[in-house]
Amino acid sequence: MEPLTAKRNKLTSAIKKLKSEGYTAGQTGVAWGWYSLSPKWSNLWPSDSAPGEYDDEDVVKFLIFMTDGDFNTNYYFGGPPCNYRTRYGIQFDSGKYYSGQCVDYDHKSYSNKKNYTDRWQEEPEKENSTNVSSTRAKKICAEAKKTGASLYSIYFGSNDNSAGAKVMQACATDVNTTYYFAKDANNLIAAFQAISSKIKGVYLSK
Template sequence: MDTNSKQIRGRLARFGRTVIGFARRMTRDEGGASAVFFAVALLMLTPMTLGLVDVYISTTQRGQLQDALDTATLYAARSSATTTAEIDSIGDAALIANLVLPEGESIVESNFVLDGVKIVSTAAITPPGISPQIWNQQNLRATSEVVRNSNHVEVALVLDTTGSMGGQKLTDMKTAAKDLVDIVVQDTQTPYYSKMAIVPYASAVNVGSSSLASTLRGSAPTGTATTPTKKTYQFTKSGGGTTTLNITNCVTERTGAQANTDTAPGVALLGRHYASSCGSASIVPLSTSKSALKTKIDSFTATGVTAGHIGLAWGWYMVSPNFGDLWPSASNRPAAYGTNELLKVVILMTDGEFNTAYCNGVNAKNSTNSDVKINCDATNGTAFTQAQALCDNMKAKDVIIYTVGFALGGDPNAVAIMNQCATDAKHVYLPSSGAALKDAFKAIGQDINSLRLAK
């Protein structure tokens, strides 16, 4: 309450007490009927007058409560807090700081709730009481609501499902990844959406269907050829002799000028994949369905070698508008680059060295894995060289990149690409245990939410 209100209240209270005292004295004066009548009238009118004063004071204080609550709610909304508990703590402190109450009155209720991108608050204070013996007044209440400044979020989670991820490591990754889904994908999708795509990778990336694979890399007619043009490819192995492999539903690097860009596949086709198997679970485009994303994560098995650069490329493709036409549903399609209030994010997770690159759609001679290799080196260079080029080009499009090196064991190449690829040092995580991996994914999710709620 401001100084003027306090002064008015004090004067009115003193006036009321004076009038009541005067009236009582008049009733004791037996010298005149008119004095008695006047005193009785005063006794009847004074409580009504004080009641009107209470109404005035209540209206003034309710307005001050509303102003203070609006200010506190706006302050909480502008914070980077992402849970109701955090919002409530910030809002309570701001309300106390902004609301000055007269002596004897207090805040009896203060609640700030995070509801999607809104902060909804309620507060109550005890009423004024110049004449509490006559009027049993209710607490004074106010409510407020603020829509937070926010951003749409498109996140691609790129996960290592190679053979080295078997056992407890895969279990730990599944737990951490599902927690991340819950943090990033919001229950309320209006007025701002938050979507996530899943890209599991091993020796390549499985796009899920032969029809989509054909769209991406061009159709492969039935038959066998000694060039990579048919569904079956016969080639010379790096150690001599020939072997034959079938095409899979996985895709590999594209070659040429668009090798490390996100140019649409209709302009530059992706590479084919000839192997004994595809070696990874299939991708999930951008989705708001937590259950679908977590079901896919639960389906992962650990198998195959590590083509981390291909997983990384597909992380980019999932948030690239140039690949949007691949998806039949508009809800799966990324928005255009430069869209207002939009964040595009790629999270790359690996447990070790990128040891696989391709020549003619087959594991290249200079790959460092132990699988069957073709007798030619990788067309685009090593997996690490390609990964670095992809990261540079992504960052040039303002894609935010987080890297997570899980139990790398000091592998210098893997540590180097984690540091070189990320947006900056603050976006690099090198957890050495399952608990640390869970903490890393939680920290990334909270950071994404902080960016989502940034002005």
């Protein structure tokens, strides 16, 4: 993850290296976005990237995030051995199971090994706005709002009533003014431009 920086070239370089793969664990992105702004986590970052204190009148905090899918993967430490979870499946809801592999944090399969209860596990889950990953994301957003930070969110997709859209709506500071629904690339560009203009307006007013 790229720490806070004012160097545009570092950000664009990091973005170009991103790859699209796997499931959607948006709560992880929301969490790390907040860790980069909260002074509680200052020790994680280089000194010149450390987030400012909440009572610093010269600092305004903005958290901006986007998803193009529903959150459908959560992580937990330990739990039943992977071979057990793979053999018997993960129950999503009544009569529906996921029988895939149990995967650890670095995406290597341990489905044929035993007692991997001392590592981070990845668990796919049914897509909805109240599953574990969505609930965690909304909880982080709620805590971030309490500090006075402004949260902007964008849902990029075709259904403004989808699970992912509902999470983005819940996370926005104000669903009417800081949440954006983008159906296509033009809408997405317009959303980011609107957010940029609002942030510039805040800084100019200060």
